[in-house]
Amino acid sequence: GAVVSQHPSWVICKSGTSVKIECRSLDFQATTMFWYRQFPKQSLMLMATSNEGSKATYEQGVEKDKFLINHASLTLSTLTVTSAHPEDSSFYICSARVDYSEQYFGPGTRLTVT
Amino acid sequence: SQQGEEDPQALSIQEGENATMNCSYKTSINNLQWYRQNSGRGLVHLILIRSNEREKHSGRLRVTLDTSKKSSSLLITASRAADTASYFCATHGSSNTGKLIFGQGTTLQVKP
Numbered sequence: 001g002a003v004v005s006q007h008p009s010w011v012i013c014k015s016g017t018s019v020k021i022e023c024r025s026l027d028f029q030a031t032t033m034f035w036y037r038q039f040p041k042q043s044l045m046l047m048a049t050s051n052e053g054s055k056a057t058y059e060q061g062v063e064k065d066k067f068l069i070n071h072a073s074l075t076l077s078t079l080t081v082t083s084a085h086p087e088d089s090s091f092y093i094c095s096a097r098v099d100y101s102e103q104y105f106g107p108g109t110r111l112t113v114t
Numbered sequence: 115s116q117q118g119e120e121d122p123q124a125l126s127i128q129e130g131e132n133a134t135m136n137c138s139y140k141t142s143i144n145n146l147q148w149y150r151q152n153s154g155r156g157l158v159h160l161i162l163i164r165s166n167e168r169e170k171h172s173g174r175l176r177v178t179l180d181t182s183k184k185s186s187s188l189l190i191t192a193s194r195a196a197d198t199a200s201y202f203c204a205t206h207g208s209s210n211t212g213k214l215i216f217g218q219g220t221t222l223q224v225k226p
Binding site: 044097105106 | 157
């Protein structure tokens with residue numbers, strides 16, 4: 001089956017620094033990837049839709065200058081949290097779209113900002 | 115935005131019992147999906163039911179869909195301790211963006 005990986009699986013950074021999270025589709029090409037954020041004991045909130053070769057589409061309320069998304073190839077999308085603050089601490093999950101119905105989710109990245 | 119609401123928010127049962135979780139949504143849909151998430155992990159796709167389907171089975175899972183009531187239910191029969199997880203419904207809505215909108219989720223605990 002389709003496999004999506006994320007790297008790193010967890011990261012701790014200091015307030016004010018930037019962190020990059022990678023999302024890769026390992027055995028298929030994904031023209032579209034999605035980035036979600038999940039706070040403890042809450043559901044997944046879609047942050048943005050990442051299309052290969054074009055600018056990401058951000059959901060309402062998500063700061064595009066803070067959460068930089070790059071989808072440079074059909075197998076890689078990156079999310080960079082710039083000038084991270086403790087309130088950005090969360091579980092970030094990506095998914096890759098195979099077709100309209102199917103998405104495959106990565107294992108998530110736990111970000112802790114101290 | 116989250117359009118799905120699930121109940122109960124938390125459910126605790128004994129191994130062997132059945133677990134039923136419900137999901138409601140607000141807009142028209144093309145399909146509805148159920149996912150499982152073990153603590154601190156990614157999502158595992160369980161089952162997809164299309165808007166023209168009323169019931170679907172997969173192993174110990176049974177999903178129903180009532181588009182007139184904009185609701186769906188997930189039944190896990192003969193539960194096992196390994197079923198302990200959070201369960202989310204998700205809808206695509208009527209647009210073709212592929213975006214999934216998740217419900218609030220039900221946390222299921224199955225006691226051995």
